[in-house]
Amino acid sequence: MSELKLERKSQCEVNVITLVTWESSGFYTVQSTLEYKLLKDDKDAHFSCEVSFSVPGAIRTMESHSINITIHYPTTMVELWKDSPQGLVKEGDTVELRCQGDGNPPPPFIFSKEQEPDMVLESRGNLLMLSSVSRKDSGIYQCRPLDSVGQAEVKGEVQLTVHYLDPAVVVPKDSEVMLKGENLVASCNALSSLKTVTVWYKDGKQVGYSNMLHLDDATYETSGEYVCEVTVPSLPSLHTSGSVHIIVQGGPQVVGVEEEVQLEEVAGRMVNLSCEAQGHPPPSISWNIIGSQVSQLTSSIISTEFMKKV
Template sequence: MALQQPRAVFCLFLFLHAWSVWAKVEVRMPESVEVYLGDSAEIPCQYNFTESTGVPRFLIIQWFVKDSGSVSRSRIYYAHDDDTIVDEGTEYSGRIQVTLDQHGTRLTVREAQLSDEREFICQVNGLSDGLTERKTQLRVFAPPEAPAIMGVQAGISVTNEMPSKVATCEARNAFPKANITWYRNNIPLVPSVGRVNVWTGDTVEASGLYSVQSTLEYQVLKEDKGANFSCEVSFFVPGAIRTVESSSVGVNVHYPSTMVELWRESPEGLIKEGDTVELRCQGDGNPTPTFIFSRARDPDPDEDLESRANVLMLQAVSRKDGGLYRCRPRDGDSRDEVKGEMELNVHYLDPAVVVPKESEAMMKGEDLTATCNALSSLKTSTVWYKAGKMVGSGNTLHLQDATYEMAGEYVCKVTVPALPALRTSGSVHIVVQGGPQLVGEEQEVHLEEAVGRTVNLSCEARGHPAPGVAWIFHGSQSWQEVFSKSGDHATRSVVSLVVGSDVTAVCNASNELGADVRAFSIKAIPLVTSSAPFSPAEGSGVIIVVIILCLLLLAILGSVLYFLHKKGKIPCGRSGKQDISQEKSTKDDIVVEMKNNGNAKSEGTVLLKAVNGDENATKKQ
């Protein structure tokens, strides 16, 4: 019965419409309503009757849905006066709500689905006042997930003739379909034949949402090293268009080297023989190339050397290792080869050569010139030494008017100022030949020694061949040689003798080239008071001390005698005293007579001699 009544009313509506076509009703609806998937959509329908006053008493409002491209439609709602019906058995039976007022109606669709993207038709029937309907397109939007970009991991060579795959980008679960745009360093890439290709496809998920995939193919250049590629997804939302940009990915651009550099890594400074040299090669290609090292041997082909990656090690180099070295990429094109070059200089210093060699004999008074040379790749400096003391500089050493002091070993030291580690040396032994020459200028030596004392006599002579020394003694047979030493250019002899009388000793130095003599005259001085050897200076000192003591004693005795005379202790008379001034004496003798009081038996007489301190008094004693 519920369905039959609307049908009857509908038929009545058609009849009245045909009978009264002059009535007019106006209906206004938006062309489209946009809503996010899962949200509620509200579709308004406003109406107005123009040929009558107010709203007709009999008014029917119906809502229909129609799929795009279909001619059939389905009713989902009916309303007449207070009677409202949501049609059952449709997909909207439990999801719609309709509100009515004097000016219109509003349809609310809850939990919008993708299938809701269709036409919604609002029909207003005032029977005799007219019938009009309008439609609204409901649009449902689902924004995609964040775009996912994936770059190609393998390197891409610039030598590829066709564009190569660079990256893929995917935007999942969008409605309607999203669009993908590619960027290089934030600049949009426009598809270009032979340069940029973009391949785009989509997939309809089980949910009805779209997933869009895009692949970028790009003809890379060397300039693309370090470039960033990204994709941007644009999609519709209610009332706007939004975009989301992905993260960026780089591309590993492979390109051959256009420039190669070869340099010496170590050691620093100049290279000398024996050093270990490290050479390194580097090119601007990507990936970093490995290299082949070679050494130029014009006019012969280059000789390839064993190396490791971009390093060439030369152990204990010598001068023959010097020359032009090259390196080239191992995967390079021999037709258009790039290479690095460098010249390696290995410096050297040969052993010193001294002329004359080893040893040279020269006569005393002659001149000699010695040279010292060492072949070197750099400027050298030469210095001569003798016994650690510098005696000359330069390659040549001049010895003039040779003396025995000039004999010995001369060492030349050759250095390289620019490379101090290079140094060498050589030596020559100079022998000065000649007759003996006694050390010292005296031809005759005079000595005075006390009898009984031991005297050592030394005689040293220079000459080459080494002279022999012989001693000749006159006046003494008690001697012996206590020291003797002979070298290449000198001989020394020491003899010891006991002085018993005047002695003359002669030292005779001789070799096959001559002889030299020296005489020693020893005067023996006898001892006076002791068996010990007598010294004149010591005897004179003792005599002076004795004289001083005697004078002091004499003064004391004179004072005592004078004191006794004053006291009357000593009688004075012609018969009792003797005048000192009348005593027979010399200027060197003093006689003092001393007596006790009347005691004739204990008379004592003291005789003191004053001795002058000259050499005569000393000799008399």
């Protein structure tokens, strides 16, 4: 013969039902049932029950194995961030945006740009990959759980800025002819989203540190190619360059005219005499030989040598 005894204890969202059975053998069977309204905060909780019983002179306890209950709950918070590359982004980079929410199981996400909210971007799970980005890809990106479309408050956002540096534009373009003694201002500009530094070089040597190059009182030594290099200090991989060729035009200038040369040579041998003149267009050089059978020779070469048998 058995006797049943039912006991119920309730407190808020917790309900405990205890069933006691007295068997004819004299043993008691106690069964306890826990009714518990699970919350999101219980996702890491472990449940167990403890049995206490009396023995002569003491009370002992036994504890069951603990269990963890997988709790499903909706996403209430979403975070979106730039996973790669680290640091600033430039045109041509591949950008990875990653989205994460607090729901369980993790929901699939949809990505879009704030400027085009109705256009869903192709993604893989919680990852959006943007290949070879350009400045047009700059903007605010958003991700939302797929099961919360229309709930604008459940979303993650991140601002993406794609930096750029356009090709250098040099003025004057390609080449410029100027007269000896004249002044010239050349400019080198490149549109950029970041602060730039411009340096001018001639024959590998720095001749200017600005986007403006001033060439004053031009001489023939002013002639040559001038190269401007534009760099972005905060993003060294962004750089560009341009050049201009300067030609100085003017009357001939004989090299070494202030020096007087006297030679001694044995009759019958050949003597080499050289004359060099600078100018643009190329000047003509004439040789005058006083007291010789050959009175005059003319050459149109800038640098020429005259060989005479003495």
